[in-house]
Amino acid sequence: MNRTVMLFLVVCTGCESPYKAADDASDSGLGTATSGDSGSQDDTGDTDGGSSSGGGSTDGGATDGGGDGGATDAGGGDTSGSTEPDYDVRDVLPEDYLALLTETVACDDTWMGVFSADHTIGLRVYMPGILSAADGADHNEVKNLPHESAEVTLEYGGNIPRNWCTDELSDDRVVNGNWVANYGALSMYIEALETADSTPRGHFTLSGLDFDFDGGWVDAYTSPVMDILTAWGG
Numbered sequence: 600m601n602r603t604v605m606l607f608l609v610v611c612t613g614c615e616s617p618y619k620a621a622d623d624a625s626d627s628g629l630g631t632a633t634s635g636d637s638g639s640q641d642d643t644g645d646t647d648g649g650s651s652s653g654g655g656s657t658d659g660g661a662t663d664g665g666g667d668g669g670a671t672d673a674g675g676g677d678t679s680g681s682t683e684p685d686y687d688v689r690d691v692l693p694e695d696y697l698a699l700l701t702e703t704v705a706c707d708d709t710w711m712g713v714f715s716a717d718h719t720i721g722l723r724v725y726m727p728g729i730l731s732a733a734d735g736a737d738h739n740e741v742k743n744l745p746h747e748s749a750e751v752t753l754e755y756g757g758n759i760p761r762n763w764c765t766d767e768l769s770d771d772r773v774v775n776g777n778w779v780a781n782y783g784a785l786s787m788y789i790e791a792l793e794t795a796d797s798t799p800r801g802h803f804t805l806s807g808l809d810f811d812f813d814g815g816w817v818d819a820y821t822s823p824v825m826d827i828l829t830a831w832g833g
Contacts, residue, residue: 684757684758684773686718686757686758687717687719688719688757688773688775689720689755689756689757690775691755692755694814697722697817697820699716699720700715700720700722701713701715701716701823702714702715702718702760703822703823703825703826704763704764704828705764705801705825705828706763706827706828707730707799708727708728708729708731709725709726709728709729709730709787709789709801709827710725710764711723711724711801711802711803711822711825711827712724712760712763713823713825714759714763715759718760719755719757719759720753720759721753721755721759721760722751722752722753722754723751723754723763724749724751724785724787724805725749725750725751725752726742726749726750726785726787727748729787729801730799730801730827733791733799735795736792737788737789737791738788739786739787739788739789740786740787741784741785741786742785742786743783743784744780744783744784744785745780745781745782746785749785750779750780751779751780751805751808752777752778752779752780753776753777753778753810753815754774754777754778755774755775755776756773756775756776757772757773757775758771758772759772759774764828778810778812778815780805780808780809780810781810781811783805783806783807783808783809783817784805784806784807784808785803785804785808786803786804786805787801787803788801788802788803788804789801789827790824798826798827798828799826799827799829800824800825800827801825801827802821802822802823803821803822804820804821804822805817805820805821806818806820807819808820
């Protein structure tokens with residue numbers, strides 16, 4: 600009997616326990632992935648394996664594209680790769696938006712803009728050559744819209760004044776709504792310079808303006824007086 604036991608041990612010395620393989624796969628954490636890959640190759644072969652890889656890539660691309668698209672729509676032009684912009688974004692234009700336009704910026708020759716303190720709403724007007732025409736004196740011009748050399752634009756979203764009076768153009772802004780006035784009158788005023796070295800100042804008024812959306816009619820609006828920058832940086 601002892602001889603029989605020894606013979607059995609010799610025969611099974613090279614055998615590996617079936618439990619050891621199962622334990623190793625479970626412990627490594629790769630059991631499911633390996634089984635899944637193997638099953639996919641066994642069932643579908645190399646062709647489906649390539650298709651599966653392509654499908655994974657396509658799904659990944661679609662997911663990434665959807666994520667990026669969402670970031671662009673909600674975070675508009677965020678080139679940092681983050682899914683959320685690091686500034687406020689407005690999804691709806693409030694009825695009293697004109698009352699929120701407390702900040703100003705203007706530049707040569709001749710843009711004037713007003714925007715909300717959180718940079719989510721902006722109203723920008725353009726009438727070329729007005730500052731040059733003033734030549735240091737009081738000056739104003741009126742254009743009836745639509746006009747080839749006058750424009751009034753209303754926008755809301757996030758980081759709206761980005762690129763206003765800057766030489767560093769960037770798409771790091773969100774625009775959830777944009778309208779160009781198609782009716783009404785724009786007046787732009789330039790004040791006389793106090794001295795030859797004074798910063799030019801001016802403002803604009805709107806009357807009977809229509810932005811062509813429900814609630815987009817503006818009976819009258821007068822902007823704050825603002826400095827007009829003749830040199831600026833990014």
